[in-house]
Amino acid sequence: MAIIENPPSSLVPQLQGVHMFGFDGAPCSQRVSFALAEKGLLRGKKVPHLSAAAAHLQARDGTYTFRPVSLIKHDNLTADYAAIQPHMVVPALVHDGVLHIESMDIVAYLDEIRPENPLLPTDxxxxxxxxxxxxxxxxxxxxxxxxxxxxxxxxxxxxxxxxxxxxxxxxxxxxxxxxxxxxxxxxxxxxxxxxxxxxxxxxxxxxxxxxxxxxxxxxxxxxxxxxxxxxxxxxxxxxxxxxxxxxxxxxxxxxxxxxxxxxxxxxxxxxxxxxxxxxxxxxxxxxxxxxxxxxxxxxxxxxxx
Ligand SMILES: N[C@@H](CCC(=O)N[C@@H](CS)C(=O)NCC(=O)O)C(=O)O
CATH class of the missing domain: 1.20.1050.10 (Glutathione S-transferase Yfyf (Class Pi); Chain A, domain 2)
Structure with a gap:
């Protein structure tokens, strides 16, 4: 599992529930959005990707907060985002303060925490x-x-x-x-x-x-x-x-x-x-x-x- 321990960003440990940093037009991001939907986790709030406003820190149960990182505006190629995703790419997913990267590892993680509708075969x-x-x-x-x-x-x-x-x-x-x-x-x-x-x-x-x-x-x-x-x-x-x-x-x-x-x-x-x-x-x-x-x-x- 690609977990990043102690990322430099002070935002990450504050995020509770599921938060996804992504870009809807990017294939790697779409892999995770697809898996989230297959798992019945609905997109909830959409907030600025670096927002640390108190109302934005907790994702509602059964939903995930979407934090759009525009690849067109090159939001990803900035020091602030590099402090979250060390390789400056989308997606990144934070679950209860823990940072996960690598889209297919995130898909596997979602399968682990929400085993219904399994995505990884057991046979x-x-x-x-x-x-x-x-x-x-x-x-x-x-x-x-x-x-x-x-x-x-x-x-x-x-x-x-x-x-x-x-x-x-x-x-x-x-x-x-x-x-x-x-x-x-x-x-x-x-x-x-x-x-x-x-x-x-x-x-x-x-x-x-x-x-x-x-x-x-x-x-x-x-x-x-x-x-x-x-x-x-x-x-x-x-x-x-x-x-x-x-x-x-x-x-x-x-x-x-x-x-x-x-x-x-x-x-x-x-x-x-x-x-x-x-x-x-x-x-x-x-x-x-x-x-x-x-x-x-x-x-x-x-x-x-
Ligand atoms: N191995 C990574 C690859 C992530 C990746 O390459 N993401 C692309 C979008 S599909 C990206 O963010 N590119 C940034 C850029 O091109 O500036 C993963 O699967 O999560």
Whole structure:
């Protein structure tokens, strides 16, 4: 479990109940919002992310307090947020003063504290497959970042020079996120077009494997008959590329059919889409216009494996 002991922020130990620091348009944040909704924990108050107002410190029972950290305004790339989330990424979750990071570790933690509607299978074969699919999903996160920044966000995601220097100053030497290097290269257009295409290829390889798994098993979900944390991480991974205009229905039809099942879930509707409608629509529209003019991601996608 990724628990951060004694974080520098004085806010964290004051927070009671469940508080989530997140951004509704970010895949890693969506994984946790999805899991919270699957667990029946509803979003309660929404308060400024650094608020220490007395009325904001206690989350109501059965709900979680949402503390939005705008990745567009780069709220995450600040000393105040680095004092909470040491790698300057979302999400972070505080439960009764204890800070948890790493989205899939948070999902596992939620499964532990609210065992109803289990997300981690107990059957050893399914559990091993679930772990494997989560690990693969995590390893592809850097590819989602490259693809999203290139095909969806573009210049919007660039930081100014001051923020870039601040990230370099604040980032811990052993941060797994390597945000300082990423922003340095992305801001100066130093990432080769072939690199973006390679990342898209890695994702396609992963989607292809899941497409074959679903087709061959004939099961409704990735690890079998019931929904699991593997469906959360992969569902969100498909959502993001779908928003970039990726042609899932033609390239990976079994995965596309599975995604319809995932997005029909109340947990997906309430946890992910209810707070993400605007970005979703804007991303999809942008992708459609690009496609219309002969550009966009479908031009770089390969045919089904
Ligand atoms: N391993 C982390 C990765 C978190 C992560 O990369 N979050 C992204 C959003 S999906 C982020 O906050 N990026 C900050 C940025 O790009 O400036 C987790 O799973 O929680």
């Amino acid at each position: 050893p074969t399914r559990a091993a497959l679930c772990d494997e699919l989560i690990e693969l999903g995590k390893s592809l996160h850097v590819s989602v970042r490259h693809v999203t920044f290139n095909w969806t966000l573009g210049n919007l995601a660039k930081t100014d020079a001051k923020t870039e220097a601040e990230v370099r100053r604040l980032e811990q030497a052993d941060s797994p996120e390597k945000l300082a290097d990423f922003y340095q290269h992305f801001n100066s257009d130093a990432i080769a077009a072939t690199t973006f295409i390679e990342h898209l290829g890695k994702l396609e390889q992963g989607y292809g494997e899941q497409n074959v798994r679903l087709r061959d098993s004939g099961q409704p979900f990735l690890t079998g008959q019931t929904f699991s944390a593997a469906d959360i991480i992969w569902g969100i991974k498909v959502l993001r590329l779908y928003e970039c205009g990726y042609p899932f229905a033609s390239n990976f039809p079994d995965l596309a059919a599975w995604f319809e099942r995932v997005r029909a879930r109340p947990g997906f509707k309430d946890g992910v889409m209810a707070n993400h409608r605007l970005f979703h629509t804007v991303f999809r529209l942008k992708a459609r216009v690009e496609h219309l003019f002969g550009g966009g991601i479908s031009k770089s996608s390969r045919a089904a494996a």
